[in-house]
Amino acid sequence: MKLKEMVERIKQHHPDLGITEIVRYLNDGMNDMGYRTKIVEAMDEVETVKDQRVYPLKKHIIEIKAVDYQGKSIKKLIGRPIERDLT
Amino acid sequence: MERQNLSTSQHLWWTERDSLLIAYYNANSDKFNTIDKAGEKIHILYVQRPDKFLIPGENPERDGFTTHESNASTGTYLGIELGEGPSVTDANFLSQECEIPEQFHEALIARVIANGYERKAETIPLAQHFHMKYEQGVKLCKVYASKGRDAVYGQLRPMPF
Numbered sequence: 001m002k003l004k005e006m007v008e009r010i011k012q013h014h015p016d017l018g019i020t021e022i023v024r025y026l027n028d029g030m031n032d033m034g035y036r037t038k039i040v041e042a043m044d045e046v047e048t049v050k051d052q053r054v055y056p057l058k059k060h061i062i063e064i065k066a067v068d069y070q071g072k073s074i075k076k077l078i079g080r081p082i083e084r085d086l087t
Numbered sequence: 088m089e090r091q092n093l094s095t096s097q098h099l100w101w102t103e104r105d106s107l108l109i110a111y112y113n114a115n116s117d118k119f120n121t122i123d124k125a126g127e128k129i130h131i132l133y134v135q136r137p138d139k140f141l142i143p144g145e146n147p148e149r150d151g152f153t154t155h156e157s158n159a160s161t162g163t164y165l166g167i168e169l170g171e172g173p174s175v176t177d178a179n180f181l182s183q184e185c186e187i188p189e190q191f192h193e194a195l196i197a198r199v200i201a202n203g204y205e206r207k208a209e210t211i212p213l214a215q216h217f218h219m220k221y222e223q224g225v226k227l228c229k230v231y232a233s234k235g236r237d238a239v240y241g242q243l244r245p246m247p248f
Contacts, residue, residue: 001192002166003140004181009196014203020142022199026185027139029198029221033187034137037228040186042135050125054106060136060149067100068130069109077099081110081119 035062053085098122107131137186138165141175188231194224 003023010022034040046055057064067074096114100107109129110119138149147164166184169175175183185192201217204210 001185001189002181003183003185006185006192006196006199007181010199010203013200017203023140023142025199025202026195028202029195030137030139030185030187032198033191033195033225033228034135036225037232038134039188039191039228039232040135040137042133044131044133046129046131048109048122048125048127048129051121051123053108053110053121054103055109055129056106057102058149060138061131061133062136063134064100064102064107064131065134066132067107067109068128068132069098069100070127071130074098074100074109077101077112080101080103080108083119085110085119085121 038063041065140165140183140185141180143177143180144174146174187228190231191224191228194221194228197221197224 007022093112098111100109112119167179167182197217197220201214204214
């Protein structure tokens with residue numbers, strides 16, 4: 001459904017609501033639904049940097065489900081190493 | 088000893104301070120070693136916040152989003168081509184498509200209708216009614232998100248011991 005159709009349906013109940021307000025409410029709803037249901041998945045590719053262990057995550061990522069390295073799935077470490085490496 | 092429960096040398100990942108960390112665990116030396124090669128591929132499968140609808144003039148705020156200006160092949164945002172620049176124009180504003188599957192759009196609409204009815208005290212019961220419809224949609228959406236499209240979902244079967 002396109003935004004136009006959503007706005008039309010909302011306007012049937014609230015003809016006085018402005019379109020910007022409707023869009024803001026829809027964005028709030030999408031954020032809430034996306035966070036609670038984890039419905040939108042995506043995949044990103046990054047390349048390793050020599051001697052770099054830390055790769056900052058993008059802001060729109062809610063939860064990592066899996067990581068592949070060189071095309072193969074790798075396991076998640078529960079906890080963290082005793083020696084912390086900040087590189 | 089670094090990790091008592093690890094016995095095999097392997098690459099491992101974990102998260103810390105808003106970052107993904109990857110290292111190679113060497114079972115012989117019992118140490119984590121940072122990858123010393125550049126240009127090797129890491130694929131991250133993740134759950135993301137849905138892209139928001141933009142008001143004309145706004146730019147996509149998704150981190151790393153590229154437009155036609157920088158990369159011709161990735162200039163689509165919520166079903167519209169941002170070919171003339173990185174922001175949404177009046178012409179394509181209403182053509183944006185929601186990233187959440189269509190069967191749950193009704194629930195989203197119900198939430199906005201509820202938000203509208205919350206503005207007046209006398210329509211609060213109506214707001215509650217539409218919020219309930221939204222919550223039902225969220226429940227169905229959770230089921231859909233966990234089982235995907237393969238129609239397989241976990242069942243508890245009694246077993247004799």
